[in-house]
Amino acid sequence: MEQTKLYLESYNITNISIRLNPSFQITEGPIEINPCFGRAITKIDDNQAIITLKVEIKNEGNKPFIGEITIQGKFRCDNWENSEDGQFLIKETTSTILFPYLRQALSNVTGLLNITPYILPVVNTQSLFKKTNNK
Secondary structure (H helix, E strand, O other), X not given: OOOOOOEEEXXXXXXXXXXXXXXXXXXXXXXXXXXXXXXXXXXXXXXXEEEEXXXXXOOOOOOOEEEEEEEEEEEEOOOHHHOHHHHXXXXXXXXXXXXXXXXXHHHHHHHHOOOXXXXXXXXXXXXXXXHOOOO
8 A cells, every 4th residue: 555645835934923022021040931832724625735833922921022923834645634644644744844944933033033032842743732722
């Protein structure tokens, strides 16, 4: 039996909205940032899907910046909804592929704010999106 294949056809950053927090107070010690994540899967057809990942830093507590970044990837996996492997690839593997792009975008943008760039921790995306009850 032939192995199911997944292709990343394209990706785009669809939203960048990061700004300095005017109420931020410099303190000693580490700053706790608890990003919120979101994911959506949109079927295009039997062979393609759009995966949207989002990270949001809410204006809660003393954070140097607030905002969000959203990235979308267009993936191809032939007849993905009708095979267990295809469903796993679209629902789980695509997030693992896109996450480093989201991580790099947040790091780059926060570095442009003339603050220490914020680098998202490396995470198990399968576990992350199961915990946050995303599709």
